Amino acid sequence: MSNMIKTDVLIIGAGLAGLSTALSLPKSLNITVLSKAALEVCSSHYAQGGIAASLDKADSVTDHVADTLIAGAGLCATDNTARILGAGQQAVQWLCEQGVPFTQTTLTKENDNTPDFAVLKTSDLHLTKEGGHGCRRVAHADDATGR
Ligand SMILES: Cc1cc2nc3c(=O)[nH]c(=O)nc-3n(C[C@H](O)[C@H](O)[C@H](O)COP(=O)(O)OP(=O)(O)OC[C@H]3O[C@@H](n4cnc5c(N)ncnc54)[C@H](O)[C@@H]3O)c2cc1C
Known part of the structure; x- marks a missing residue:
């Protein structure tokens, strides 16, 4: 054929x-x-807000799991939630390495307006706070993260 x-x-x-x-x-x-x-x-293309992961120094996977179980209102399996969220930092770092143009902290932008995405690290990323999260946790690419 x-x-x-x-x-x-x-x-x-x-x-x-x-x-x-x-x-x-x-x-x-x-x-x-x-x-x-x-x-x-x-x-994926429509998703705007961003990707939640425990990336901030003041945050922890334990806190992220606790917030998620509360927001999940009994629908989240604790083991699976902990496993997925435990891989969050690594997953976002992998996306950085693929060249996703995540928004960076102001400090980084002031230093370099032409970011080198090959060296972008999760510690460079600007985080927003969304409903259900006890701290800033959402990495984003402006307001068009999925795109
Ligand atoms: C408006 C909106 C905003 C969102 N915002 C966020 C956010 O801020 N943060 C967040 O974490 N999540 C967000 N989400 C959820 C997130 O976008 C999804 O969980 C995620 O994108 C799902 O990815 P996916 O690859 O499984 O599915 P999709 O991105 O939907 O991809 C499905 C793919 O399968 C193809 N397909 C389907 N059926 C067939 C078929 N029969 N044959 C061939 N191809 C087929 C489609 O064409 C498409 O390419 C949002 C969702 C929406 C709708």
Whole structure:
């Protein structure tokens, strides 16, 4: 068949989950990402606020878990919540290394208006505080984080 595509890996979905999976795989693989609509038509592209993780020096994974269990009103499995949130700092650092243009603290911006995303660290990121969080915890790329 002329329209048959051969690929090592087929990923269905081109949002955060699909694209993160694609970026995590070895570069030697031939990877195909399928989307049922334009790349801009998915929840990931619409997400604005940012990504919550325990990144501030005054914060802790324990506090993040406690806030999340309260906000979850009994719907969150404690073990899974702790495992996911425990990987938050590492996950945001990985996004920094992929070149996500997270908003940085004013101090960093004053020092360098042309940020080198290759060296961006979670400690450089500006954090906002959203409902349910006991402290500043939300890393963001202006108001278009998902995009
Ligand atoms: C308006 C809005 C704001 C949000 N704000 C935030 C926020 O600030 N912070 C936060 O953490 N979360 C936020 N969220 C939630 C967050 O966006 C989602 O949890 C996350 O983006 C889900 O990613 P995903 O890859 O699973 O799904 P999506 O990003 O929705 O991607 C799904 C992909 O699958 C494709 N697809 C679906 N069905 C098929 C099919 N049959 N065949 C082929 N492809 C298919 C779609 O085309 C799309 O590419 C927000 C969500 C919305 C809607």
